[in-house]
Amino acid sequence: MREVTYEQIVDAVKQLCIEANVDLGFDVVRAMQEARKREKSAVAEEVLSQLLQNAEIAAAERVPMCQDTGMSVFLVELGQDCHIVGGSLYDAINEGVRRGYGEGYLRASIVHDPIQRKNTGDNTPGIVHVELVAGDTCTIHMTAKGFGSENMSRLKMMKPSDGIEGVKAFVLETVRLAGPNACPPVVVGVGLGGNFEMSAYLAKRALFRPIGERNQREDAAQLELALLEQINQLGLGPQGMGGRTTALDVHVELYATHIAGLPVAVNINCHASRHKHVTL
Amino acid sequence: MSAKQLILPLNQQQIRELRAGDRVELTGMMYTGRDAAHKRMAETLQAGGSLPVDLAGQTIYYVGPTPAKPGQVIGSAGPTTSSRMDPYTPLLLAQGLKGMIGKGSRSEAVKNAIVQSEAVYFAAIGGAGALIAKTIRSAEMVAYHDLGTEAIYRLEVERFPVIVINDGVGGDLYQQSLDSTRND
Structure with a gap:
């Protein structure tokens, strides 16, 4: 022992x-740099530039x-x-x-x-x-x-007949309703399956995964990419001021569920997606 | 795309010329106030009392900064979500408040009150707390000391970056973004 x-x-x-709180993860920085290259809107580009500059100041001056x-x-x-x-x-x-x-x-x-x-x-x-x-x-x-984004998170006990299209529609609706309040570009954690509390836990656990890392199940990975594409077509953009970058990534976590149920939880994280780990 | 330079407190002519989507840099004096300070100000007004600061013509920034490190004027100081202030905002606009700075969308009641009182709602960039703090030259606690990070501070700012979301004639940048930008 x-x-x-x-x-x-x-x-x-x-x-x-x-x-x-001080060092924005490299996964987030890289995702924002790549997003800035794709943006056509001047305001969106400016917002992403200021966020990257903010991360540099925080790291250099050791402030949150x-x-x-x-x-x-x-x-x-x-x-x-x-x-x-x-x-x-x-x-x-x-x-x-x-x-x-x-x-x-x-x-x-x-x-x-x-x-x-x-x-x-x-x-x-x-x-x-x-x-x-x-x-x-x-x-x-x-x-x-942060609670700007936590407050915009939602959970729904869907029916099996709602299917994966129903799940997608609920995730999209959640991001749209979150709008500028959640500080986009956001990271979206989706917990699918389990029961009421398990789906919420899975959605939170999804936010610990680095940006760009896909679910190992091929169908779940495809769902993540499809959701990311649809979210970025909403037009909200950085800070909700318009643009292509509404989300930096979508992470889906799965668990077994009941024959009668399809729980789905959506936990939204702001662009300050702060996750670190240590092994003792 | 250069930013329009404005001096605080704003005058009515400047507010009339602002339009949703304008980039603005603010220089001068503003107050801070978020959830707890708004609740207390509203309760004071409803009880027939007067506010600890005169809001006529002033601008409020919805912020609860981090504690200042030694040598800093203020800690990180980005905007908080404005909608939580919505229930109290029409009361403060009736007191002559002219500018608000936060992030996120406002209620219909607030948008209407902004138009009626010819005020303006700006967004600062949410999550850019370290960058925004660089534009704050001084911070002095002026009321509700017991509220800590939620107390009312008077801030002196220089070229504080904001974007007009709701102007005095009903323009709404967030709504315009959703209506018009697919960008493809």
């Missing part, structure tokens, strides 16, 4: 929080690229032969968030409950999903998820 300590996790999470430094969401792939010592995994992650957001001068955006809405002051708690996997390592994926 391999051991990972509480302190190792705290330090790793602190770094993830800071780096995710966006003031909404997000709610911290973690997907932990915990090896079943990995033993966490010195404290709980959840406490360690929240301590890492506290230190990362404090030391990184990141915004505290979390209220302690949805009714009384008092800011916790340190961006805790995060949301932690744990998947038990084979092996003895602990991989922590982190996203700093």
Whole structure:
């Protein structure tokens, strides 16, 4: 049984929080550079140029690229032969968030409950999903998820007879309704199958996948590309000001479902698609 | 495509000349305010009270910046989604507010109130918080100190980049984009 300590996790999470908010991933930068070449609209080109310039400033000056430094969401792939010592995994992650957001001068955006809405002051708690996997390592994926885009996400319990065309129509409608509010160009995570909560989880997990990486199932990969093309024909463009680049990518995740159901969840991410991971 | 240069506070003639889609750079003074500050201002007005800042002729920027690092004037400071301010906006326009800066579309009630009061709604580029912060020369908390990042600040800005979304004659850039651009 391999051991990972509480302190190792705290330090790793602190770094993830800071780096995710300061260094825009190369996958996103490359996707925006390529999108800029394809744009015909001067406003769209200008918006993409400013976003790329913004990413450069953030990285060079070690400041967050966006003031909404997000709610911290973690997907932990915990090896079943990995033993966490010195404290709980959840406490360690929240301590890492506290230190990362404090030391990184990141915004505290979390209220302690949805009714009384008092800011916790340190961006805790995060949301932690744990998947038990084979092996003895602990991989922590982190996203700093902004709420401009989170607020525009939707879930629908569709019927099997709606079919894949129904799913496509729901995804397109969601992106269109999100419009400029979700800060396009967006990344679209689609969770297809499972049940009510599983589809939402799959949609979130889809956002951890790097831009350009396709689902390994050929039919799901084709669905991703078809959706991407249709979304980019909506005309919304960067920031909803018109253009060809409404989405940078679409990621679809599948799971088994019930004979009576076709759950579909659409989780939208803004262009500040902040995802980082570390393996301990 | 060069940007139009405007000085804040905006005057009525300048607002009349603005059209949806215009690129503008703003220089001068504006206030910040987002969800919690709007809720409190609306409650104050509904209770017959007066606002802690005079909004007549002024511009409000919907922003909740990150904390400033040592040596910084302000942290990252991009726009937040404007529609959350929609329920309160007609009240503030009635107080003489003339300019709003945020991102995303507005309600029909707000669009109508913008036309009626000859005001203007600009978008700043969402997610460009580090870039926008470079145009902010000073930031001073002036009201609602207890709200932290949601307090009202007075900002001095220089060539702060925005695009006109809703002008004073009913123009709407987001609607125009959806109606006209397939770009193929």
